[in-house]
Amino acid sequence: MGFAEIRDQDRAVGTLxxxxxxxxxxxxxxxxxxxxxxxxxxxxxxxxxxxxxREGSDACGECGxxxxxxxxxxxxxxxxGLPEGKKLIPIDAVRxxxxxxxxxxxxxxxxxxxxxxxxxxxxxAANALxxxxxxxxxxxxxxxxxxxxSALLATVRSRCxxxxxxxxxxxxxREILEAEGVxxxxxxxxxxxxxxxxxxxxxxxxEDLEARIEAAFDLFAGATEETPMKGLAAAAALKGDRDExxxxxxxxxxxxxxxxxxxxADAWDRxxxxxxxxxxxxxxxxxxxxxxxxEAAKHVALVHRAKEGIERNNQNxxxxxxxxxxxxxxxxxxxxxxxxxxxx
Numbered sequence: 027m028g029f030a031e032i033r034d035q036d037r038a039v040g041t042l043x044x045x046x047x048x049x050x051x052x053x054x055x056x057x058x059x060x061x062x063x064x065x066x067x068x069x070x071x072x073x074x075x076x077x078x079x080r081e082g083s084d085a086c087g088e089c090g091x092x093x094x095x096x097x098x099x100x101x102x103x104x105x106x107g108l109p110e111g112k113k114l115i116p117i118d119a120v121r122x123x124x125x126x127x128x129x130x131x132x133x134x135x136x137x138x139x140x141x142x143x144x145x146x147x148x149x150x151a152a153n154a155l156x157x158x159x160x161x162x163x164x165x166x167x168x169x170x171x172x173x174x175x176s177a178l179l180a181t182v183r184s185r186c187x188x189x190x191x192x193x194x195x196x197x198x199x200r201e202i203l204e205a206e207g208v209x210x211x212x213x214x215x216x217x218x219x220x221x222x223x224x225x226x227x228x229x230x231x232x233e234d235l236e237a238r239i240e241a242a243f244d245l246f247a248g249a250t251e252e253t254p255m256k257g258l259a260a261a262a263a264l265k266g267d268r269d270e271x272x273x274x275x276x277x278x279x280x281x282x283x284x285x286x287x288x289x290x291a292d293a294w295d296r297x298x299x300x301x302x303x304x305x306x307x308x309x310x311x312x313x314x315x316x317x318x319x320x321e322a323a324k325h326v327a328l329v330h331r332a333k334e335g336i337e338r339n340n341q342n343x344x345x346x347x348x349x350x351x352x353x354x355x356x357x358x359x360x361x362x363x364x365x366x367x368x369x370x
Contacts, residue, residue, distance in 0.1 A: 130165065145172045200217035268336055
């Protein structure tokens with residue numbers, strides 16, 4: 027595996043290849059962009075290219091060094107992620123990393139440290155990383171991987187060369203899913219829901235998709251029907267599971283986008299909605315008839331606010347859903363969405 031295997035990221039990959047070809051690879055990169063679009067693959071490909079036994083702007087993928095990196099057993103490639111069961115990377119992990127980067131490469135040409143997700147660093151850990159960023163060894167390289175660059179300290183961001191990765195094309199997501207054995211019909215629907223990220227695509231595969239569709243429409247029913255009981259029951263059934271609730275909210279945002287389209291269209295056109303219209307057509311049409319475009323826009327804002335409250339401000343997931351339903355039913359103006367720093 028090398029840069030050639032990374033899909034839809036020509037600009038990002040081109041930047042890395044040019045740096046390698048000119049032997050001017052910066053000592054710290056920040057790979058930023060949506061989740062599941064190839065940032066981690068690019069970090070692995072860069073690690074391989076810097077240590078490949080056949081020097082060049084790409085890795086061969088076959089030499090001993092490349093194979094060790096792919097198997098995650100190369101002594102000069104260090105990966106730091108979230109500790110098991112934890113949501114943050116502690117300062118001790120960074121201090122250990124600094125000690126390992128202090129020594130010369132054991133068997134490769136370069137030491138490469140990959141921190142993924144970099145937005146998981148605690149503030150003390152991020153501050154501890156500054157010394158390494160400011161005084162790097164000539165043969166040591168850092169790659170920070172994140173889907174939330176704004177969550178990193180400005181002092182960390184400013185010391186890295188930023189490489190931006192974009193969302194994958196819908197056709198690319200569908201092709202990857204089909205290559206993994208997903209049926210063409212399901213791959214088409216999931217690719218539309220994935221919004222360009224393979225991490226999101228994984229949320230909507232198999233039985234999970236049906237359960238989340240039902241939860242999303244029950245929440246919509248709680249917002250638009252005479253009583254909120256169906257929506258409140260759906261919120262309770264999710265049992266405050268943060269990841270599950272966020273997945274349902276993401277699905278609601280996709281559905282609301284299609285509803286807004288239908289409300290603004292002159293005629294119901296299921297074909298224009300593609301695979302999602304084929305799967306959910308009548309239910310989308312029914313939901314579209316319950317309000318206007320302005321209401322759909324307000325509901326989008328309220329769903330975003332609930333999602334941000336859960337992800338960034340550590341709000342109780344069930345309370346966030348219930349508050350969202352109350353606001354939707356009251357047609358309240360949500361005001362600006364404020365993103366806090368959370369419990370960092």
